[in-house]
Amino acid sequence: MKELRHLLIFAIALMFSLRLSGAVAYPSESILIHTDRKLYISGDALFFSLRLIENGEMTEGNFSQFVYVVLRNKSNQAVQKVCLKLSGSKAYGILHLPDTLSSGSYQLVAFTQWMRNFGEKNFAQVDLCIANLFDKELSGFEIPESMVSLNDSISGQQEISGPVSIEGVGNSEYKCGGTVQLKFMLSDTLAKWGDFSISVREAIPGEAFDRSNEKITNYQPFPEKLLFLPEKSNQILSGTVKRKKGSEEKQEIILLSANDSLVNLQYSTTGNPGQFQFELPAYYEGKDLYLYTPGKDSYTMPELELRDKFELMPGSFPNTEKPSEAIINLIRTHQDFARISRYYNLSQDYKFSVKEPEELHQPRMFMSAGSTIYTRDYLPLENFEEISREILPSVQVKKSGSSWSLQVEDEVHHGFLQGNAAVFLNGVLVQDNSEIKEWGSSRIEKIEVLKRLLIYGSLRFEGVVGIMGKEGETMVVPNNPGMIKTRQPLVLNFGRPVFKVNSEKSVKTTPDFRSLLYWDPDFRISGKESGTIEFAGSLHQGEYIVELKGMTSDGRLIHEWKTITITR
Amino acid sequence: MQRLLIILILFASCHIFGQTVNTDSLFEPKLRGTPYEFPLGYTGTPFYTDEWLKGDIMTPDGRQISNKLLRYDGYSDLLVWFREEDSLWVQLDPDFIQSFTLYRSNGSVARFKKSPVVLNTAGSFVEFLAGDEYQVFVRRKVAVRGSENRKIEGKVYAFGVWQPQYEYYLLLPDNSSLRFRKINKRSVLEPLPDQYYLVFDDIIRKGHLRLRNEIDLIRLITSINASVK
Numbered sequence: 001m002k003e004l005r006h007l008l009i010f011a012i013a014l015m016f017s018l019r020l021s022g023a024v025a026y027p028s029e030s031i032l033i034h035t036d037r038k039l040y041i042s043g044d045a046l047f048f049s050l051r052l053i054e055n056g057e058m059t060e061g062n063f064s065q066f067v068y069v070v071l072r073n074k075s076n077q078a079v080q081k082v083c084l085k086l087s088g089s090k091a092y093g094i095l096h097l098p099d100t101l102s103s104g105s106y107q108l109v110a111f112t113q114w115m116r117n118f119g120e121k122n123f124a125q126v127d128l129c130i131a132n133l134f135d136k137e138l139s140g141f142e143i144p145e146s147m148v149s150l151n152d153s154i155s156g157q158q159e160i161s162g163p164v165s166i167e168g169v170g171n172s173e174y175k176c177g178g179t180v181q182l183k184f185m186l187s188d189t190l191a192k193w194g195d196f197s198i199s200v201r202e203a204i205p206g207e208a209f210d211r212s213n214e215k216i217t218n219y220q221p222f223p224e225k226l227l228f229l230p231e232k233s234n235q236i237l238s239g240t241v242k243r244k245k246g247s248e249e250k251q252e253i254i255l256l257s258a259n260d261s262l263v264n265l266q267y268s269t270t271g272n273p274g275q276f277q278f279e280l281p282a283y284y285e286g287k288d289l290y291l292y293t294p295g296k297d298s299y300t301m302p303e304l305e306l307r308d309k310f311e312l313m314p315g316s317f318p319n320t321e322k323p324s325e326a327i328i329n330l331i332r333t334h335q336d337f338a339r340i341s342r343y344y345n346l347s348q349d350y351k352f353s354v355k356e357p358e359e360l361h362q363p364r365m366f367m368s369a370g371s372t373i374y375t376r377d378y379l380p381l382e383n384f385e386e387i388s389r390e391i392l393p394s395v396q397v398k399k400s401g402s403s404w405s406l407q408v409e410d411e412v413h414h415g416f417l418q419g420n421a422a423v424f425l426n427g428v429l430v431q432d433n434s435e436i437k438e439w440g441s442s443r444i445e446k447i448e449v450l451k452r453l454l455i456y457g458s459l460r461f462e463g464v465v466g467i468m469g470k471e472g473e474t475m476v477v478p479n480n481p482g483m484i485k486t487r488q489p490l491v492l493n494f495g496r497p498v499f500k501v502n503s504e505k506s507v508k509t510t511p512d513f514r515s516l517l518y519w520d521p522d523f524r525i526s527g528k529e530s531g532t533i534e535f536a537g538s539l540h541q542g543e544y545i546v547e548l549k550g551m552t553s554d555g556r557l558i559h560e561w562k563t564i565t566i567t568r
Numbered sequence: 569m570q571r572l573l574i575i576l577i578l579f580a581s582c583h584i585f586g587q588t589v590n591t592d593s594l595f596e597p598k599l600r601g602t603p604y605e606f607p608l609g610y611t612g613t614p615f616y617t618d619e620w621l622k623g624d625i626m627t628p629d630g631r632q633i634s635n636k637l638l639r640y641d642g643y644s645d646l647l648v649w650f651r652e653e654d655s656l657w658v659q660l661d662p663d664f665i666q667s668f669t670l671y672r673s674n675g676s677v678a679r680f681k682k683s684p685v686v687l688n689t690a691g692s693f694v695e696f697l698a699g700d701e702y703q704v705f706v707r708r709k710v711a712v713r714g715s716e717n718r719k720i721e722g723k724v725y726a727f728g729v730w731q732p733q734y735e736y737y738l739l740l741p742d743n744s745s746l747r748f749r750k751i752n753k754r755s756v757l758e759p760l761p762d763q764y765y766l767v768f769d770d771i772i773r774k775g776h777l778r779l780r781n782e783i784d785l786i787r788l789i790t791s792i793n794a795s796v797k
Contacts, residue, residue, distance in 0.1 A: 267598070279595035281629070361629035367661065367664070368663075412602075453602055454602065456599075
């Protein structure tokens with residue numbers, strides 16, 4: 001009896017420890033990715049949808065909020081890359097495939113930075129095939145083996161079919177150019193809702209839905225060290241500091257400024273081993289950023305190296321095979337169709353719903369400057385020394401040999417602040433103030449002066465002088481030693497594409513040869529109600545595949561399909 | 569021995585797996601301001617609390633800065649931060665503060681925020697005492713009330729005397745507000761419009777509530793909010 005009691009306590013302790021060890025501390029993330037097609041012609045639009053699954057569920061407040069999508073070729077070169085912000089646990093987007101893409105196998109990879117901790121095998125991957133529009137020979141062209149199967153690998157999840165039924169409304173055969181209606185229903189009562197993306201595309205000859213070889217990756221090794229932080233609300237920019245030989249080992253301060261018309265500054269201190277990280281709000285998206293360490297001595301200045309957030313290790317590409325004659329013929333037909341569509345300018349057969357832009361908070365160092373002058377309000381002045389003497393008496397230029405410094409008047413105590421003021425040129429801190437010597441009224445739009453000592457975290461500035469350039473000079477930044485430049489990726493926020501149902505008139509007047517008839521990345525059905533989609537069939541007769549991918553409320557991954565035929 | 573083993577397993581598991589990923593503190597915004605200068609020529613204290621309290625600050629863009637040593641100066645309406653690395657007192661730029669919370673050593677919490685526009689306090693910080701539909705705030709103002717002569721090195725100097733002069737604000741459901749300095753039935757009930765007077769009077773009578781101090785005021789507002797739900 002006593003042993004049984006101890007066993008019970010032991011079991012409770014073990015359960016408690018497992019609960020602690022599990023999802024709460026280190027949530028596992030995987031991505032369900034769905035593309036509108038598997039075969040594309042260069043110049044096509046590639047639609048995709050992403051669903052982030054956290055600990056086996058789609059939850060509203062995901063751990064990571066940013067998903068990175070890379071389209072890479074067999075040589076592991078990224079040919080397209082985008083960053084998307086999740087809305088709930090979903091994101092969808094579009095990649096425009098450039099005409100310059102060569103024919104061959106490609107892979108669409110989607111991941112979060114948090115997923116990097118668990119290794120790239122955990123990333124969502126879809127094998128695709130792209131044929132160049134002008135590549136008529138298609139010699140040596142190979143396609144991934146998975147092209148003729150609808151199975152993708154889904155990290156750590158088992159796909160099952162059955163709970164969703166797809167039914168045609170009305171006829172089972174559809175006419176070219178006619179309207180197609182399909183009804184989707186959850187056919188069991190376990191799921192309260194289903195959240196899916198749907199594509200209707202032309203079938204690839206020999207395409208089969210064989211689940212027996214389904215590849216399930218359940219790769220979730222526990223990381224020894226967390227090298228990548230989750231991007232919960234903002235993107236994280238990270239990198240390392242490389243000290244020069246013989247230089248002293250110390251904690252470094254890394255400064256970051258955006259090239260802008262406001263004085264802005266972020267700083268980070270290095271942790272072990274020389275890593276630094278910045279959390280950058282939406283304001284920084286698409287902006288040129290400059291990173292540097294304080295100091296003027298380029299001999300001892302450490303080198304900064306940024307981490308490429310889109311970087312992928314050489315890919316584990318699938319086996320490829322020579323396509324059948326039927327597939328080659330299909331590609332050639334699609335190439336012809338693409339040329340016709342271009343001639344008739346039919347490529348834009350969808351439009352996006354518009355999403356509201358987010359409110360941006362500007363990372364100003366100070367809200368209101370002590371004084372602001374616009375040079376246009378005064379007579380032209382040759383250089384900065386003249387400006388300070390004639391129209392900016394609160395700023396004093398001090399020269400010592402070739403070195404320059406500025407002192408700012410103290411608005412509280414009057415007299416000048418003891419130390420040197422921090423000077424910003426177009427938003428970037430100037431390390432060597434003599435760089436602004438030649439800046440006169442012809443180059444300067446305005447000057448902001450903060451006439452007080454500013455405490456900024458652990459930094460201290462004895463007044464601030466912000467110089468903003470005139471048009472044509474706004475991109476000029478100081479030549480700080482060791483400074484590196486990067487551009488923060490734009491976070492794309494695609495709306496939902498809306499496919500029109502062709503009217504009788506447009507069918508008669510335009511040669512509509514689409515291989516993608518319908519794409520909806522955000523299709524939701526509730527347990528009791530059915531959902532219906534409606535689209536126009538193209539003028540190209542053949543077999544089309546209705547493919548549905550997503551998740552039900554009870555955490556089941558769904559991958560369903562149905563073949564429909566369009567005849568003349 | 570077995571129990572010890574179980575405890576060890578528990579501790580080990582907590583140690584190995586119990587790490588959480590808290591990026592908020594790593595990336596929290598930097599506090600900014602200017603060195604605080606203690607106003608001279610007064611006696612008493614301009615501060616709401618006698619000692620530095622641990623506190624959190626919320627910035628206007630919704631980001632939190634946690635666990636800083638803070639004090640509220642009710643005379644200048646400033647939040648002062650004690651920068652531990654160099655013991656510098658920094659008066660924080662109010663433009664970068666949306667609200668702040670002070671944690672008293674007795675476990676109670678004081679929540680300050682920029683006062684709602686309707687209170688007409690020119691954006692000063694007010695402490696939120698209670699409320700939902702009906703809300704009550706207090707402005708922890710310190711004012712100079714009278715003067716005191718002091719002899720320093722043989723000379724007599726007049727020093728202003730700092731004294732708390734708290735102002736209470738009731739924010740009513742129709743977004744109107746009223747201000748009072750003393751907490752008693754007369755100063756709270758009399759300025760109320762008729763429809764609210766009846767509500768307050770009814771709750772006070774039925775609940776046999778007193779109205780003499782902040783605790784009574786909080787109890788009254790909490791009861792009113794509970795009754796209107």
